[in-house]
Amino acid sequence: MAQDFLPFTRPSIDEATIAGVVEVLRSGWITSGPKVKEFEAALSAYCGGRTVRSFNSGTATLEIGLRLAGVGPGDEVITTPLSWVATANVILEVGAKPVFADVDPVTRNIDLDLVEAAITPKTRALIPVDLAGLPVDRDRLYDIARRRNLRVIEDAAQAFGSSWKGRAIGSFGDFVSFSFHANKNITTTEGGALVLPDASLAAACEKLRLQGVVRTGEDGMEVDTLGGKFNLTDVAARIGIGQLPHLAEFTERRRQLARRYFERFDRDLGCELPVADFENSNWHMFQIVLPPAVKRADFIARMRAAGIGVGVHYPAIHLFALYRNRGFREGQFPHAERIGRSIATLPLFPAMADADVDRVCAASRTILREAI
Ligand SMILES: Cc1ncc(COP(=O)(O)O)c(C=O)c1O
Numbered sequence: 001m002a003q004d005f006l007p008f009t010r011p012s013i014d015e016a017t018i019a020g021v022v023e024v025l026r027s028g029w030i031t032s033g034p035k036v037k038e039f040e041a042a043l044s045a046y047c048g049g050r051t052v053r054s055f056n057s058g059t060a061t062l063e064i065g066l067r068l069a070g071v072g073p074g075d076e077v078i079t080t081p082l083s084w085v086a087t088a089n090v091i092l093e094v095g096a097k098p099v100f101a102d103v104d105p106v107t108r109n110i111d112l113d114l115v116e117a118a119i120t121p122k123t124r125a126l127i128p129v130d131l132a133g134l135p136v137d138r139d140r141l142y143d144i145a146r147r148r149n150l151r152v153i154e155d156a157a158q159a160f161g162s163s164w165k166g167r168a169i170g171s172f173g174d175f176v177s178f179s180f181h182a183n184k185n186i187t188t189t190e191g192g193a194l195v196l197p198d199a200s201l202a203a204a205c206e207k208l209r210l211q212g213v214v215r216t217g218e219d220g221m222e223v224d225t226l227g228g229k230f231n232l233t234d235v236a237a238r239i240g241i242g243q244l245p246h247l248a249e250f251t252e253r254r255r256q257l258a259r260r261y262f263e264r265f266d267r268d269l270g271c272e273l274p275v276a277d278f279e280n281s282n283w284h285m286f287q288i289v290l291p292p293a294v295k296r297a298d299f300i301a302r303m304r305a306a307g308i309g310v311g312v313h314y315p316a317i318h319l320f321a322l323y324r325n326r327g328f329r330e331g332q333f334p335h336a337e338r339i340g341r342s343i344a345t346l347p348l349f350p351a352m353a354d355a356d357v358d359r360v361c362a363a364s365r366t367i368l369r370e371a372i
Helices: 015-025 033-047 057-067 086-093 112-118 138-147 201-211 233-266 296-305 334-342 354-371
Strands: 052-053 076-079 098-100 123-126 149-156 173-179 192-195 211-218 222-223 286-289 342-345
Touching: 015 233, 033 052, 033 192, 033 211, 033 233, 052 201, 057 086, 057 098, 057 173, 057 201, 057 334, 076 086, 086 098, 086 123, 112 138, 138 342, 192 233, 201 211, 233 354, 286 296, 286 334, 296 342, 296 354, 334 342
Parallel strands: 076 098, 076 123, 123 149, 149 173
Antiparallel strands: 052 192, 173 192, 211 222, 286 342
16 A cells, blocks of 8 residues: 655644634734734743744844844854855845855854854854754854854744753844744744844834834824834734644654664665754754765655655755855855755654654665665
């Protein structure tokens, strides 16, 4: 009997959440309102009482974080070339210059020694990315930021539920940006949240989120800032409210599945496995780097034929035409380039069965044995 297709990820949304969404839809108030406030309060509680504002994407959160940090034209922002392109695009969006520092080939996260080397008098901020949920070393990161007087906008889009030395990502630090895109560990379909370093920034954050508008009294309205249209809807927030209580159980299940991958994945196939971190990472993804002899497109196609979805997260950003046209070129960030060409995301999501991991490992073995 043919097995069901196993995607590389799939959200888990319970019936109570679905019923809750129906209630919001019937309530007559479907855009930003009481559910957004409730979701933000729950996120703030998760982040140790820090001020959190929700957005309609984890791209908007990064952009607003940069704006609130005062980053703009003439400034340089250092980030990783191995991330979703949003991480660098937001730097261009605010008129600043992206500066890349290559990744560490083992963690696949930005190499903090190379960050230090890339700092110039124009550097204003750092955007570290916790790829696959594995946190960048927060001690070293904030040591650099303090010594060099730099702002940090943590791109923790993939790190909701991760921690650093027992403290939840989001509960400390400068700006912290989360995404609740459908693939993330908790979702609002699309959405994001920005943790603010200081509650006094909340009003400015809300202005930038919605057209710069400030309302007073029954009918007062003023606009003194150019804001965007980045608000989350109550429909989306209700999904987030239903997801949040499952975070710990989702993370635990992801960890179990990741452990099984380490037990079952054939080490003789020449693949690089991720760092086996069972303390800090939320196991947002389980990513292997294929051996050089294997064409990733063939591996993906053959896995699909075997009923298994494989993702690509991500090609190196500086090699996209948008960035090549700004002077970046092949050879500048060799680790990110090599990993970006050969990285493959295997299925990992809370509703997966142990047997699914075994199936992925067996299919990978058959396909890669033939390819190498
Ligand atoms: C590392 C990283 N940064 C930023 C984003 C942007 O988030 P969103 O898709 O919610 O705009 C994502 C989402 O895929 C991401 O993975």
